[in-house]
Structure formats: C-alpha cells, structure tokens
Amino acid sequence: MDAQEEDQTVIRNDDLPxxxxxxxxxxxxxxxxxxxxxxxxxxxxxxxxxxxxALTAGIKGRLGVLPxxxxxxxxxxxxxxxxxxxxxxxxxxxTTTVVGVGGGVASDLFGxxxxxxxxxxxxxxxxxxxxAMVDAAIGGKTGVNLRAGKNLAGxxxxxxxxxxxxxxxxxxxxxxxxxxLAEMVKHGVIEGGDVFExxxxxxxxxxxxxxxxxxxxxxxxxxxxxxxxxxxxAGARELLNLGHTFAxxxxxxxxxxxxxxxxxxxxxxxxGLLALRLGRWSEAEHFRMLALLALxxxxxxxxxxxxxxxxxxxxxxxxxxxxxxFVVPRSLGDVETGVRASDRTVMRVLERCVTVxxxxxxx
Amino acid sequence: MDAQEEDQTVIRNDDLPxxxxxxxxxxxxxxxxxxxxxxxxxxxxxxxxxxxxALTAGIKGRLGVLPxxxxxxxxxxxxxxxxxxxxxxxxxxxTTTVVGVGGGVASDLFGxxxxxxxxxxxxxxxxxxxxAMVDAAIGGKTGVNLRAGKNLAGxxxxxxxxxxxxxxxxxxxxxxxxxxLAEMVKHGVIEGGDVFExxxxxxxxxxxxxxxxxxxxxxxxxxxxxxxxxxxxAGARELLNLGHTFAxxxxxxxxxxxxxxxxxxxxxxxxGLLALRLGRWSEAEHFRMLALLALxxxxxxxxxxxxxxxxxxxxxxxxxxxxxxFVVPRSLGDVETGVRASDRTVMRVLERCVTVxxxxxxx
Numbered sequence: 001m002d003a004q005e006e007d008q009t010v011i012r013n014d015d016l017p018x019x020x021x022x023x024x025x026x027x028x029x030x031x032x033x034x035x036x037x038x039x040x041x042x043x044x045x046x047x048x049x050x051x052x053x054a055l056t057a058g059i060k061g062r063l064g065v066l067p068x069x070x071x072x073x074x075x076x077x078x079x080x081x082x083x084x085x086x087x088x089x090x091x092x093x094x095t096t097t098v099v100g101v102g103g104g105v106a107s108d109l110f111g112x113x114x115x116x117x118x119x120x121x122x123x124x125x126x127x128x129x130x131x132a133m134v135d136a137a138i139g140g141k142t143g144v145n146l147r148a149g150k151n152l153a154g155x156x157x158x159x160x161x162x163x164x165x166x167x168x169x170x171x172x173x174x175x176x177x178x179x180x181l182a183e184m185v186k187h188g189v190i191e192g193g194d195v196f197e198x199x200x201x202x203x204x205x206x207x208x209x210x211x212x213x214x215x216x217x218x219x220x221x222x223x224x225x226x227x228x229x230x231x232x233x234a235g236a237r238e239l240l241n242l243g244h245t246f247a248x249x250x251x252x253x254x255x256x257x258x259x260x261x262x263x264x265x266x267x268x269x270x271x272g273l274l275a276l277r278l279g280r281w282s283e284a285e286h287f288r289m290l291a292l293l294a295l296x297x298x299x300x301x302x303x304x305x306x307x308x309x310x311x312x313x314x315x316x317x318x319x320x321x322x323x324x325x326f327v328v329p330r331s332l333g334d335v336e337t338g339v340r341a342s343d344r345t346v347m348r349v350l351e352r353c354v355t356v357x358x359x360x361x362x363x
Numbered sequence: 364m365d366a367q368e369e370d371q372t373v374i375r376n377d378d379l380p381x382x383x384x385x386x387x388x389x390x391x392x393x394x395x396x397x398x399x400x401x402x403x404x405x406x407x408x409x410x411x412x413x414x415x416x417a418l419t420a421g422i423k424g425r426l427g428v429l430p431x432x433x434x435x436x437x438x439x440x441x442x443x444x445x446x447x448x449x450x451x452x453x454x455x456x457x458t459t460t461v462v463g464v465g466g467g468v469a470s471d472l473f474g475x476x477x478x479x480x481x482x483x484x485x486x487x488x489x490x491x492x493x494x495a496m497v498d499a500a501i502g503g504k505t506g507v508n509l510r511a512g513k514n515l516a517g518x519x520x521x522x523x524x525x526x527x528x529x530x531x532x533x534x535x536x537x538x539x540x541x542x543x544l545a546e547m548v549k550h551g552v553i554e555g556g557d558v559f560e561x562x563x564x565x566x567x568x569x570x571x572x573x574x575x576x577x578x579x580x581x582x583x584x585x586x587x588x589x590x591x592x593x594x595x596x597a598g599a600r601e602l603l604n605l606g607h608t609f610a611x612x613x614x615x616x617x618x619x620x621x622x623x624x625x626x627x628x629x630x631x632x633x634x635g636l637l638a639l640r641l642g643r644w645s646e647a648e649h650f651r652m653l654a655l656l657a658l659x660x661x662x663x664x665x666x667x668x669x670x671x672x673x674x675x676x677x678x679x680x681x682x683x684x685x686x687x688x689f690v691v692p693r694s695l696g697d698v699e700t701g702v703r704a705s706d707r708t709v710m711r712v713l714e715r716c717v718t719v720x721x722x723x724x725x726x
Contacts (some may be wrong), residue, residue, distance in 0.1 A: 077440045080516075081509070088511030116516040119506065143482065146444070148451030153443075153479040155518065 009218040013226035020138065022164040022217045026126065027055055030163050032057045033124060037097035041090050043110045045070045045082060045102030048128050051100040051168060056124065064090040070105045072256060075145045077153070083113040097122040097160070103129030104136030104179070104260075108154065110124070112142035115157040124161045128168035128178025131261065134219045137162050139227040139237075149252060164220075166212050174297070177207065179261035181296045184240050186268060187222035189289060192333020195222060196292075203295035238337040242327045243267030245313060246353075252312035253304045259348065265298035266353050273349045274341055275328035285332055306350035310343060373539030374580040378587035383501065383529040385580045389489065390418055393526050396487060397422045400460035404453050406446060406473045408433045412493050414531060418489065427453040428502040433468045435619060438508045442518070446476040460485040460523070466492030467499030467542070467623075473516065475505035478520040487524045491531035493543025494624065497550065497582045500525050502590040502600075512615060527583075529575050537660070540570065542624035544659045547578070547606050549631060550585035552652060555696020558585060559655075566658035601700040605690045606630030608676060609716075615675035616667045628661035629716050636712045637704055638691035648695055669713035673706060 010029060013020040021029045025037030034040055034056065042065040044052035049067040055060055064085045068079065092098065098121050100110030107125045114123035127137040143154025169177070189197035195218055202210050224239060230236040272289055275281040293300060313324055324346070326339045373392060376383040384392045397403055397419065399416055403430040407415035413432040429449045431442065454463065461484050463473030470488045477486035490500040532540070551559035558581055565573050586603060593599040610626030623628075635652055635722025637646040656663060676687055686707070689702045 043550060077444050081440045084509045084516050085511060088509060088515060116518055118515060119504065119517050119519060141482065146447045146451060148448060152481060153447050153481050154481060155479055 011213055011219060013217060013224055015221065015228045016139075017158055018161050020162045020220060021226065022133070022165065022166060022213050022220075024166040024213060026163045026167070028166045030055060030126065031059055033161055033163075034061070034097070034099070035062060037122065038095065039063055039093075040097040040099055041066065041087060041092050042099045042101060043068065043086075043106075043113070044100070045106045045128075048101055048168065051128065051165075052126075052145075053092045055101070055165070055242050056099065063092065063096065066090060068109075070102065070104055070109065072145070072150075072260075075105050075109055075143075075150075077144055079109060080113055080116075080144055083109065084117055087113065090212050092117065092121065094118050094121060097124060099126065101126040101128060101165075103127070103132040103176070107132050107137040107342040108141070108143050108151070111137075111140075111157060111159065112144065112154055115142060115155050120157075123157065123159045124163070125159055126163045126165050128165050129172060130169060130177050130216070131183055133166075133181075133216050134180050135183040135223060137164075138220050138223050139240075149335050150248060150256075164216055166216065169212060170208075175259070178265075178298060179298075182261040182264035182268070182293075182298055184219045185289070185292055185296065185298070186240075186264060187219045187260060187334055188292070189268065189329050190226075190239055190242060191222045192331070195219065196332050199296075200288075203292060235337075238327060239335050241337075241339050242329065242335055243271045245324070246270040246325055246350075249309045249312040250302050251306055253308040254302065258302055258304070260310055262302065265293050266300060266302050268293065269300050270349050270353050271326065271328050273352055274326055274339075274345070275330065277345055277349065278328065278339065278341065280336065280339075281329050281331060285329070288332070289329075301353060301355040302357055306347055306354050309350050309354075310347060313346070366438065371605075374576055376580060376584060376587055378584065379502075380521055381524050382694040383525045383527065383583060383587065384677050385496070385529060385583075387529040387575050387576060389526045389528045390532070393418060393489065394422060395558075396524050396526075397424070397460070397462070400424060400485065401458065402426055402456075403460040403462055404429065404450060404455050405462045405464060406431065406449075406469075406476070408469045408491075409584060411464055413445075413482055414491065414528075418464070418528070419462065420427075424457065429453060431472075433465065433472065435468055435508070435513075435623075438468050438472055438506075438513075440507055442472060443476055443479075443507060446472065448634055450476065450480050450560070455480065455484065457481050457484060460487060461501075462489065464486050464489040464528075464720075466490070466495040467541070469505070470495050471506050471514070473519055474503075474520060474522065475507060477519050478505060481580075486520065486522045487526070488522055489526045489528050491528050492535060493532060493540050493545055493579070495526040495543075496529075496579050498546040498586060500527075501583050501586050508628045513611065513619075519553060519725075527579055529579065532575060533571075537570075537647050538677065539623070541659075542660060545624040545627035545631070545656075545661055548583045548652070548655055549627060549663070550582045550653070552588075552631065552692055552695055553602055553605060553698050554585045555694070558582065559616045562659075563651075564657055566655060601690060602698050604694065604700075605698055606632075606634045607632040608687070608689055609672075612672045612675040613665050613667055616671040617665065621665055621667070625665065628656050629663060629665050631656065633662050633712050633716050634689065634691050637689055637702075637708070638693065640708055640712065641691065641702065641704065643699065643702075644692050644694060648692070649652050651695070663672065664716060664718040666718055669710055669717050672713050673709060676709070 011022040039061040041063045046067040098114040125137045127133040143151035146152040246267035250263040272286045374385040402424040409430040461477040486501045490496040506514035509515040609630035613626040635649045
C-alpha cells in the first residue's frame with residue numbers, strides 16, 4: 001500500500017515560510033509531518049469528523065479528534081471559547097501541535113484558536129474544501145465575525161504546513177465548490193495568462209474530469225506569490241481584494257444570505273463595471289470574464305437593495321480614513337488597487353448588479 | 364504651564380522596540396505621541412474614566428473615550444466582544460490608534476483587542492496601577508482567562524508606547540499597590556544588587572516618600588532587559604516566572620480569592636523553600652527576602668489546601684510535556700529555570716506555605 005501511495009502526485013509549494021502540499025493522497029505527507037510533532041490534537045468541522053479520524057488514525061501522540069459544528073454563523077468568539085475549553089480539556093500544551101481539518105471557516109477559527117491558545121501553539125491545516133485550498137487556508141489570515149461585520153477580529157499567523165486534501169472534494173456538493181471557483185476566477189484575472197486560460201479551457205468540462213491537483217496548485221500559487229511579498233497586508237496583498245469590497249457589502253446588506261462565493265462572483269463583475277466606467281478596462285475582457293463566471297455557473301446578479309449595499313460598504317474594514325477605495329482590473333493579468341470612485345458612480349454600478357426578486361412571490 | 368510641565372522628571376526606557384515613559388506628569392509626552400496619530404480611540408477601565416478623559420482632552424482626532432467595567436473576573440472573551448463592538452461603533456479603522464488606560468487587566472484586554480481588531484491596530488497603554496507599570500503593560504503579553512485557567516488565551520504584541528502615569532498611584536488603595544510590590548520584589552530577587560537593596564532601604568518608609576519614578580523605572584528595566592532577549596518566551600523570559608508556578612496554583616486552588624500579588628509573594632517564599640530543600644540557596648538570603656516581603660506587608664501564607672494547590676499546578680500552562688518545572692533562586696541576582704522537583708518535595712513546601720483558617724470561624 002505504501003508503494004501505491006507514493007505513486008500519487010504530490011505538488012509542493014514553498015513560496016511561503018511553510019510548505020503547502022497538494023495531493024489526492026494526502027495521508028503520507030501528513031503522516032510524515034505529524035510524526036515530527038510529539039503530541040497533537042485534531043480540531044475538525046463535524047462534517048468531516050470521519051475523515052479527520054481516518055487521516056490521523058494510528059499516529060503516535062494524538063491526544064484527540066475534537067469535532068465542532070461550524071458554519072459562517074458560528075464563526076464567533078463564543079465558538080472560539082468552546083474550542084479553547086476543548087483544547088484545555090484534551091490536555092493541549094504549548095508544545096502540542098494543533099491540526100485543523102475543514103474548510104474556510106475551520107481554518108479561520110482553528111487557526112485563530114491555535115494562535116491564541118496559551119499565546120500560540122504550532123498549527124497545521126488540512127483543507128477539505130476548494131475555497132480553503134485556494135484561498136482561506138493560505139496566507140495566515142484568521143478571524144471571527146463580529147456584530148459589526150465579518151472577520152473584524154483576528155490575526156495573521158503562519159501555520160507550520162497546509163495540506164490540500166484534494167480527495168475530499170469528491171464529497172462536496174456544487175454549492176461548496178462554487179465558493180472556491182469564484183476565488184479561482186479572481187486569481188485568474190489577477191494573474192492572467194495560463195491561469196485564466198486553464199479555467200476557460202476546463203470550464204465546459206465536468207468537474208470530475210478536471211486535473212484538480214494542478215489547477216489548485218496553480219491557483220493558490222497566485223496567492224502565495226502575492227502574500228509572500230506582503231505578509232501583513234501593507235500593500236500588494238490588497239490585490240487579492242479584487243471584487244471583495246463589493247462582495248462583503250453584498251453579504252452584509254443581505255445579512256449573509258448571499259454566500260461569499262456568490263458575492264465574489266458578482267463582486268468581480270461589479271469591479272469590472274466600475275473599471276469600465278472609469279475607462280480603465282476593455283469590454284472585450286469584461287465579457288470574457290463574465291463568460292467564464294457564467295460557464296462555471298457562478299451568479300452575475302444578486303437580489304439586494306443597491307442603497308443598502310452602498311451603506312454596507314461604508315463600514316467595511318478596508319476603507320481607510322473614511323474613504324472608499326476599490327481594486328479594479330485594467331486587463332487580464334493587470335489589476336490596480338486604491339482606486340477611488342464617487343458614491344454616484346458606485347451606485348450606477350450596483351444598480352446593474354442587482355436583480356429584483358421574482359414578482360410571483362408578491363402575488 | 365508648559366514650562367512647569369517640562370520641569371518634571373521624565374524617565375524613558377528604550378530597551379524594547381517601543382519607548383516606555385515614566386513620569387508623574389505624563390501628559391506632555393502622551394500628547395506628543397497622540398499628535399502623531401491621526402485618529403485615536405481611548406479604551407479605559409471605568410474606574411479611571413475621568414483620568415482618561417482629562418489626559419486626552421483637547422487632542423485632535425479623538426474618536427471617543429470608551430469606559431468598561433473590568434476586574435479579573437471580567438477578563439473574558441465576552442468582555443473582548445463588547446470592546447470590539449464599541450470600537451466598531453466608534454468608527455475605529457485599521458489606521459486608528461487604540462489607547463488603553465488602566466491597570467493589568469486593562470492592558471491584557473485592551474492590548475488583545477487592539478491586536479485582533481481588524482487584525483491589528485496600533486496600540487499604546489497608559490498604565491495607572493503599579494503592577495501594570497512594572498509588569499503587566501511591559502513585554503507585550505495580552506490575554507483573557509478561560510474556564511480552564513487564567514491567561515490561557517492571548518497573544519504577544521508590541522505596543523507603540525507605554526506610559527507609566529505615576530501620579531495615578533496616589534489614588535490607589537494599598538491592596539492595589541501590593542499587586543505591583545510583589546512583582547518588584549521578584550525583580551529585586553532576579554536582579555539582586557541595587558534593585559533589591561533599594562527596596563530594602565525604602566520598605567520601612569511611607570509610600571508617599573518613595574521616589575516612585577526611579578523605583579518604577581529601575582524595576583521595569585529588569586523586565587525589559589529579559590524580555591528584549593526573549594520576546595516570544597522561548598527561554599530566558601522564563602526567569603520572570605519566579606514564584607509564579609506557585610502563585611498561579613494558589614490563585615486557581617482558591618478560585619481567585621487569593622489576589623495575584625498575594626500569590627506571588629507567597630510564591631516567592633515557596634520558590635525559596637523549594638530552593639532550600641534542593642540545596643540551591645542559603646537560609647540567610649531566604650530570610651532576607653522574607654523580611655522584605657513582610658516589611659512591604661505582603662503575605663507569607665495562604666489559606667489553601669496543599670493537595671488542591673498541587674493539583675492546580677498540574678494544569679498550569681507552564682508545564683511542558685507533562686512535567687512540572689520550577690524557577691528557583693540560587694542567590695539574590697541569580698535565578699535558575701527548569702528545575703524539576705518530585706511531587707513529594709513540592710507538597711512539603713506547600714504545607715509550610717499554608718495556614719489553616721482561624722478556628723474561631725468554626726465556633
């Protein structure tokens with residue numbers, strides 16, 4: 001069995017101070033990593049508890065596999081407290097490695113818990129969703145939501161390693177995959193070239209035919225290159241907010257009925273529309289981006305009140321000294337940050353991104 | 364008035380990457396610092412709200428002075444959430460400086476809030492209690508208490524500046540002063556020489572006669588020198604835990620009826636007793652330390668069950684890989700870390716630190 005396991009593809013990214021390992025057979029590299037930790041505790045999303053058990057079974061030093069009911073609405077300080085209590089109960093100490101297993105919410109919460117528990121224990125994440133693999137688990141951002149907004153409290157922390165458990169994707173429904181696909185399109189627009197074109201080529205094909213390991217490794221590399229230049233989000237990392245000022249506002253205005261992936265997809269379109277209005281990018285590339293989003297069955301419209309979306313933007317944490325700034329595309333592979341726009345221009349863009357609810361609901 | 368203000372002593376410590384300013388007239392250096400921050404929010408312990416207002420009145424860019432009812436029992440994630448909500452409501456953004464005003468609980472909580480709010484905003488602390496000046500506000504440790512123990516969640520973060528508001532000490536009752544005095548004796552034992560002898564010389568005198576600025580500056584320098592060598596508590600910083608493995612256990616076993624200062628005082632005695640048993644230090648120096656503690660009206664005994672104290676030690680976060688280690692004095696100015704002791708030896712020590720409650724209570 002070991003020989004067979006070794007045959008599988010393992011792609012390793014070393015752009016950041018920690019390795020990111022992508023494989024459909026993540027067990028051997030994960031085991032190797034955990035054998036070096038003397039003791040470890042596994043924190044997992046309850047949805048992947050079985051997988052978390054299986055991946056870490058029989059490795060010496062496992063103090064426990066602790067499942068938590070997660071979800072965006074549970075990304076709170078209250079859940080964080082449950083995690084801390086469970087870590088203490090399991091006997092986790094300063095030298096105990098914490099392994100988080102799950103998607104983006106899991107990496108945000110478990111990473112933050114590990115950063116703060118006894119003021120910091122070693123952390124590794126096993127990403128089981130596409131969005132965690134290409135985005136959430138990469139770059140060291142952790143956080144919880146506050147009443148005032150998403151991810152308003154958190155920290156930057158480098159994990160010891162990230163494992164992208166590509167096999168786990170097979171069990172995901174499309175709505176989960178969509179969260180990651182939106183970020184992959186974003187990376188495609190930022191990087192342009194092969195990264196964008198690979199998505200265009202694959203989009204019409206069934207997901208089971210995609211060469212996921214390569215596609216994931218190429219997409220997350222866009223993020224690792226940017227993050228490596230700007231670990232504390234002082235400048236270049238702002239590029240990764242392409243579409244996100246809009247996305248966060250759609251989510252906030254809709255009280256998070258709008259998923260982040262849907263928000264990002266419409267947010268990319270909005271950023272493109274804004275860039276068009278400001279004379280910064282071409283219709284040809286705009287429609288090419290929309291076509292890719294549509295082929296991936298990502299939405300281009302949301303059902304929200306434009307005025308409420310604009311108001312939500314004003315409390316977004318990315319505004320600086322009271323002024324709204326945007327990240328907009330100039331061409332595929334060339335994105336501009338810190339672009340100002342008047343409220344009137346932004347409203348024009350928002351009005352085109354909004355659909356009214358089906359009238360039949362009112363009859 | 365400015366001329367008069369300038370006359371007052373201002374002692375500045377630059378051992379760490381941020382300045383620590385000690386003065387009975389902290390207003391001018393604080394104002395100078397805040398003038399460089401474009402916007403700032405003041406978080407304060409409700410007990411010093413008036414002082415927080417006065418110190419920061421009339422400085423441009425003040426978004427608000429937000430008071431919180433604090434205290435060790437309120438050093439929780441729940442209070443942290445209130446602080447986050449208040450920061451968001453006040454309009455704090457990434458570039459907004461947060462100024463915390465208060466004692467040790469304030470510096471732990473407000474420092475952590477600033478470290479996590481929108482993943483980190485600049486922080487400065489105005490220390491108004493002795494323990495905050497010589498210990499809690501120095502060194503970048505922040506934290507909250509969990510059900511499983513004190514300070515079990517937190518982080519290390521460098522503030523931009525610390526201001527020791529010596530004038531504020533005048534308003535403190537002795538029990539507050541005591542919290543700081545215990546840590547000052549600890550620093551005296553670690554450093555020996557002048558730092559210990561200055562305390563011996565001053566101890567018999569009324570507190571209002573003490574040259575507080577110098578005494579505080581000399582005491583906190585012991586900590587800044589050690590912390591500067593070991594910012595992330597990998598090694599040398601362990602010295603500062605002298606007396607603390609015992610202190611934390613007294614506090615835990617007594618469900619925090621024992622104050623930290625009292626715990627540290629008895630903990631220093633316990634560390635000395637342990638060192639004596641292990642043949643590591645002299646009776647002469649032990650009694651000299653006890654005399655100083657007693658002259659400062661610090662306790663030498665606690666009312667706790669020794670077995671409960673030992674049990675509490677076992678869950679202390681300082682144990683490593685299941686083994687209890689202690690910091691013990693070898694002589695004044697020479698302290699040893701990582702000293703192991705059998706449970707039996709520790710019990711012998713604990714039995715001598717414990718007093719039975721006055722019998723009259725039972726009649």
